[in-house]
Amino acid sequence: MGKMKDLAIDQANAERSSRGKRARQRGNSFEREVAARLNGKRTGMYGGKNDVEAGYFVIQCKVGLSYPERLDKWLRELNPKADQLAVLVVGDSPGAGKRRRALAIIDFDDFVQHYGKEGTSEL
Secondary structure: OOOHHHHHHHHHHHHHHHHHHHHHHHHHHHHHHHHHHHHOEEHHHOOOOOOOEEEOOOEEOOOOOOOOOOHHHHOOOOOOOOOOOEEEEEEEOOOOOOOOOEEEOOOHHHHHHHHHOOOOOOO
């Protein structure tokens, strides 16, 4: 009975190890993609919080998390003109005496078009 239990534990540990390796590979691949598209430098492998540096942008990449469909829907509902960039700003309501937090969200393809390799702006 002890031998079977040890085997089950070993198999469970091997599966967790494989999942972790796949997650790291996915994250590393995403960092490389972001760095390439922004003509930046990947710095995530050095252990800090910054994953990519591109000109005056410092970027942390996250992939594999649950995608915020509601935010994406709100962003896609905007109708910018040809010379405009769609930006969704989301803030909280912290109450009296507390400072509001806010995030500006843009589509990554639009961001790359304006600031990356494909854009005309210099970083």
